[in-house]
Amino acid sequence: MAAEMAEQPRRLAALLSRRQDVADLVRDLVPDRLAGTVLVARGSSDHAATYGRYLFEMATRRPVASASPSVLTLYGTEVDFTGYVVVAASQSGRTPEIVDVLGHARRRGGRTIAVTNEADSPLAGVADAVVHLDAGLERAVPATKTVTAQLAAFAMLAQGLGDVGLDDEAAEAIPTTVAALLGDTDPPDSVAAWLAPATRLAVVARGVLYAAAAETALKIEETTALFASSFSAADLRHGPIAVASTGIPVLALVHHGPARADVTDLVADLRRRGADLCVAGDGDGSELPWPASTPETLAPIPAVVRAQQLAYALALRRGVDPDAPAGLTKVTIT
Amino acid sequence: MAAEMAEQPRRLAALLSRRQDVADLVRDLVPDRLAGTVLVARGSSDHAATYGRYLFEMATRRPVASASPSVLTLYGTEVDFTGYVVVAASQSGRTPEIVDVLGHARRRGGRTIAVTNEADSPLAGVADAVVHLDAGLERAVPATKTVTAQLAAFAMLAQGLGDVGLDDEAAEAIPTTVAALLGDTDPPDSVAAWLAPATRLAVVARGVLYAAAAETALKIEETTALFASSFSAADLRHGPIAVASTGIPVLALVHHGPARADVTDLVADLRRRGADLCVAGDGDGSELPWPASTPETLAPIPAVVRAQQLAYALALRRGVDPDAPAGLTKVTIT
Numbered sequence: 001m002a003a004e005m006a007e008q009p010r011r012l013a014a015l016l017s018r019r020q021d022v023a024d025l026v027r028d029l030v031p032d033r034l035a036g037t038v039l040v041a042r043g044s045s046d047h048a049a050t051y052g053r054y055l056f057e058m059a060t061r062r063p064v065a066s067a068s069p070s071v072l073t074l075y076g077t078e079v080d081f082t083g084y085v086v087v088a089a090s091q092s093g094r095t096p097e098i099v100d101v102l103g104h105a106r107r108r109g110g111r112t113i114a115v116t117n118e119a120d121s122p123l124a125g126v127a128d129a130v131v132h133l134d135a136g137l138e139r140a141v142p143a144t145k146t147v148t149a150q151l152a153a154f155a156m157l158a159q160g161l162g163d164v165g166l167d168d169e170a171a172e173a174i175p176t177t178v179a180a181l182l183g184d185t186d187p188p189d190s191v192a193a194w195l196a197p198a199t200r201l202a203v204v205a206r207g208v209l210y211a212a213a214a215e216t217a218l219k220i221e222e223t224t225a226l227f228a229s230s231f232s233a234a235d236l237r238h239g240p241i242a243v244a245s246t247g248i249p250v251l252a253l254v255h256h257g258p259a260r261a262d263v264t265d266l267v268a269d270l271r272r273r274g275a276d277l278c279v280a281g282d283g284d285g286s287e288l289p290w291p292a293s294t295p296e297t298l299a300p301i302p303a304v305v306r307a308q309q310l311a312y313a314l315a316l317r318r319g320v321d322p323d324a325p326a327g328l329t330k331v332t333i334t
Numbered sequence: 335m336a337a338e339m340a341e342q343p344r345r346l347a348a349l350l351s352r353r354q355d356v357a358d359l360v361r362d363l364v365p366d367r368l369a370g371t372v373l374v375a376r377g378s379s380d381h382a383a384t385y386g387r388y389l390f391e392m393a394t395r396r397p398v399a400s401a402s403p404s405v406l407t408l409y410g411t412e413v414d415f416t417g418y419v420v421v422a423a424s425q426s427g428r429t430p431e432i433v434d435v436l437g438h439a440r441r442r443g444g445r446t447i448a449v450t451n452e453a454d455s456p457l458a459g460v461a462d463a464v465v466h467l468d469a470g471l472e473r474a475v476p477a478t479k480t481v482t483a484q485l486a487a488f489a490m491l492a493q494g495l496g497d498v499g500l501d502d503e504a505a506e507a508i509p510t511t512v513a514a515l516l517g518d519t520d521p522p523d524s525v526a527a528w529l530a531p532a533t534r535l536a537v538v539a540r541g542v543l544y545a546a547a548a549e550t551a552l553k554i555e556e557t558t559a560l561f562a563s564s565f566s567a568a569d570l571r572h573g574p575i576a577v578a579s580t581g582i583p584v585l586a587l588v589h590h591g592p593a594r595a596d597v598t599d600l601v602a603d604l605r606r607r608g609a610d611l612c613v614a615g616d617g618d619g620s621e622l623p624w625p626a627s628t629p630e631t632l633a634p635i636p637a638v639v640r641a642q643q644l645a646y647a648l649a650l651r652r653g654v655d656p657d658a659p660a661g662l663t664k665v666t667i668t
Contacts, residue, residue, distance in 0.1 A: 035369040035417065038397050043569055057405045061413050063372050065399035070541045070568075071391045074592040079395050083369060097568070200534060200561050207404045227534050227582060229563045234404075234431070235377060248561060258408040 001140035001223075001322045005308050008145050009179040011135045012301075015152050016171045022153070023160030025129045026085070029111040030161065034060055035083030038110065040067040040101050044143050044218060045089040045150060048115075051211035051300050052087065052154035058297075059162030069097040072104055081110030087157065088114055091138065091146045093121020102126050115153045117146050131157065140323040142223045144308045147215060148178070151301050165295035174301060177291055181305050187288050188309035191278055195249060195310075196317045201226055202250045204266065206233040207259030208296060212303035216251065216310075223311035223322050233259075233266045247276065251288075253303055254281035257296035280306055335474035335557075335656045339642050340516060342479050345469045346635075347509040349486050356487070357494030359463045360419070363445040364495065368394055369417030372444065374401040374435050378477050378552060379423040379484060382449075385545035385634050386421065386488035392631075393496030403431040406438055415444030421491065422448055425472065425480045427455020436460050449487045451480050465491065474657040476557045478642045481549060482512070485635050499629035508635060511625055515639050521622050522643035525612055529554075529583060529644075530651045535562040536584045538570050538600065541593030542630060546637035550585065550644075557645035557656050567593075567600045581610065585622075587637055588615035591630035614640055 037056045041049035049066065057064045067086075071077045073096075088102040093116035103126035106112040114127035117135050124130045133149040152174065159166040195201065201220060205213035210232050217228035233252075250270055254263045260283075270277055280288035280303065288310065290302035315322035371390045375383035380400075387398045401420075405411045407430075422436040427450035437460035440446040448461035451469050458464045467483040486508065493500040529535065535554060539547035544566050551562035567586075584604055588597045594617075604611055614622035614637065622644065624636035649656035 036397060036399060046569075054402060054405060057402060057413060058409060058411045061411060063370060063399040063401070063413060063415065063418060065370060065397040067397070068388060068391060070593060071388060074541050074596075075392060076592075077392045077395060079391060079397060081397065084397060207408050227561065227563070229561070235380075258410075259404060262408075 001142055001144060001312055004138055004140055004145045005312070006182060007136065008148050008182070008305065009175040011145050011149060012152055012178060013175040015133060015135070015149055016156070016174060019156045019159065019166065019171055022131055022156040025131070026113065026157050026160035029113065029129055030085055031083055031111060033083060034062050034085065036063045036065060038065045038067050038081065038084050038086045038105065040069065040086065040088035040098055041090065042069070042095060042098065044147050044215060045091065047211050047215040047218065048147060048150035048154055049089055050214060051151055051208065052158065054208050054211070055154055055158035055164045055297065056161070059158040059164050061162070067101050069101045073097045073100050078104070079108065081105040081108045084110045086110035086112045088112070088123060088127070089116070089150055090123050091117045091143060093118040093123035099123050099126060113157065115150060117149070141325060142219055142311065142322065148301055148304055151304065155298060165297040170295055170298055173293065174298065177294060177302055178305050181290060181302055181309070185309065185313070188306060188313045191288050191310055192313035192317050194278055195226070195314055198226060198249050200248045201228040202236070202248055203228060203230045203253065204233050204236050204250060204263065205230070205253040206262045207257070209253045209255055209259065209299055209303060212300040212307065213253050215304050216253070216307035219307050219311045220314065223325055224314045224318050224320055225325060226314070233262045237266055249276040249278070252277065252279050254279060254283060254286070255294070255296050255299040256282055256292060259296070335476055335478060335646055338472055338474055338479045339646070341470065342482050342516070342639065343509040343513040345479050345483060346486055346512060349467060349469070349483055350490070350505045350508060353490045353493065353500065353505055356465055356490040359465070360447065360491050360494035363447065363463055364419055365417055365445060367417060368396050368419065370397045370399060372399045372401050372415065372418050372420045372439065374403065374420065374422035374432055375424065376403070376429060376432065378481050378549060379425065381545050381549040381552065382481060382484035382488055383423055384548060385485055385542065386492065388542050388545070389488055389492035389498045389631060390495070393492040393498050395496070401435050403435045407431045407434050412438070413442065415439040415442045418444045420444035420446045422446070422457060422461070423450070423484055424457050425451045425477060427452040427457035433457050433460055447491065449484060451483070475659060476553055476645065476656065482635055482638055485638065489632060499631040504629055504632055507627065508632065511628060511636055512639050515624060515636055515643070519643065519647070522640060522647045525622050525644055526647035526651050528612060529560070529648055532560060532583050534582045535560055536570070536582055537562060537564045537587065538567050538584060538597065539564070539587040540567040540596045541591070543587045543589055543593065543633055543637060546634040546641065547587050549638050550587070550641035553641050553645045554648065557659055558648045558652050558654055559659060560648070567596045570600060583610040583612070586611065586613050588613060588617060588620070589628070589630050589633040590616055590626060593630070
């Protein structure tokens with residue numbers, strides 16, 4: 001896992017250098033009257049797709065749907081995808097229901113794109129166009145370099161349809177930022193020390209960073225068997241705030257921009273209720289910092305790198321092998 | 335909470351008796367070339383919308399999107415909803431961002447429907463058409479009768495666009511089924527006894543019942559402050575199965591039909607791993623039973639009633655006031 005995390009700067013640099021090709025690929029596919037975009041994914045890939053959902057809605061100004069694969073694969077409903085760009089994300093490109101849905105979408109009028117780490121996979125075979133992540137084989141069970149590659153791929157695809165902040169300066173800064181974070185291991189170590197005795201964790205964010213909160217919860221859960229859940233700040237404020245005031249540690253992700261105030265208000269409220277809190281983000285008071293120079297739309301990439309470091313450090317502290325946590329298999333990894 | 339749960343048979347009967355009007359309402363609104371459906375909701379309403387997502391996709395055979403309200407309300411992105419039916423669900427009809435998104439959708443070409451318990455609410459005011467749940471004032475903080483009313487409303491709307499199983503026989507059976515479940519309190523009491531010492535819970539389902547799993551987790555969490563999460567059987571099989579084998583109790587929801595095998599296979603796998611399991615559903619071996627006569631597409635309604643009973647019984651066993659759990663307020667209830 002550590003070796004694969006360390007590859008990220010060069011893998012991201014290579015992938016991002018192909019951003020013009022990816023922008024051209026999606027512009028060639030998009031129909032004259034775009035009905036909308038459909039995203040198809042599961043597991044970690046689904047968190048990258050959640051990120052893609054925000055960026056595609058901003059870029060296309062048309063609704064973005066997430067496919068429920070079971071509607072086709074279990075219930076046999078033949079959906080008409082005419083007018084849609086359909087993007088499926090699967091690292092292995094071999095998750096049967098993802099392949100089935102993308103193949104069906106193409107046969108039923110959709111313009112289909114596969115985002116995958118396996119250029120020869122069945123998923124690539126059924127798509128009109130392929131974004132090959134080319135992140136190299138991932139051996140550790142918890143996915144790291146393939147996840148940040150997927151996030152970058154969704155940003156590149158969205159940037160092909162509208163400005164989501166991935167200009168040349170921002171694209172070229174990402175590998176440097178990730179390398180600097182990977183070299184800075186004290187903050188994740190000390191947050192891991194805070195979490196070491198915990199049995200549960202709530203991860204909270206809002207807006208574009210929500211996808212990073214979901215991936216943070218999954219990565220920590222996969223790697224350390226700590227029971228972690230993600231919440232939108234808007235939802236935690238309603239029901240589950242009861243949970244947060246009963247001793248469950250809360251990790252809040254924040255980045256400057258329109259979503260910040262909602263999270264910082266929630267953090268202040270939780271502090272008043274005596275919650276056990278830690279803030280990760282670009283601002284003052286962040287215990288797990290990343291740079292403020294990253295545009296908010298790209299902040300999930302450094303946030304997910306911090307989550308990997310935290311999961312890794314926490315696994316070691318809890319005596320778990322981060323490369324092969326109990327009960328996890330790579331078989332159905334997407 | 336108990337009094338409001340007990341009202342459900344008559345509230346559902348009254349609502350379902352208006353099913354022809356609701357079918358006409360949605361048929362009048364749907365554009366000639368439907369691009370898709372967009373659902374807008376938060377909290378418990380979001381779980382009803384998850385149910386609606388399956389039913390609308392089956393009924394319309396076009397993609398179904400869930401709006402990310404923050405794309406408009408935080409980032410100011412003006413999305414074009416031409417060709418879409420947009421359904422917003424909010425009990426109070428007063429959640430500002432839900433009202434903002436539906437009003438925006440109508441101004442930008444969407445055919446808009448409000449599903450709400452308040453016919454005079456701002457949400458009803460911005461919609462082309464209103465499905466008034468008319469479930470009466472809900473005083474207890476955990477929503478019960480308004481949630482089952484929302485589920486019924488989504489089934490009625492979907493049935494207006496295509497057959498999702500809500501024929502006259504099925505519609506007329508729902509209030510009777512719910513009344514019978516409410517009179518049968520031993521099973522939820524004994525499942526509550528099983529859960530009483532737990533600090534965490536995983537609720538798992540697949541397909542249409544997934545929405546009920548999400549609502550079950552939220553209802554138990556809201557009512558008892560037990561930390562509960564929901565999983566699709568397809569996702570639990572991948573990463574978080576590690577968690578399920580480390581002592582966290584698992585509640586699996588099953589109903590006969592195409593989604594059943596995935597859940598029963600997972601249950602068998604979890605049993606082999608020594609997981610602490612309980613099955614709720616319509617079949618043999620269910621410890622929290624509901625009738626097999628309910629069509630699978632409508633099974634979330636009895637499943638959610640069982641979840642209410644379980645949450646209520648568990649709150650009493652844990653010494654929590656189910657009408658006013660600590661830390662929860664009704665203010666932002668949707």
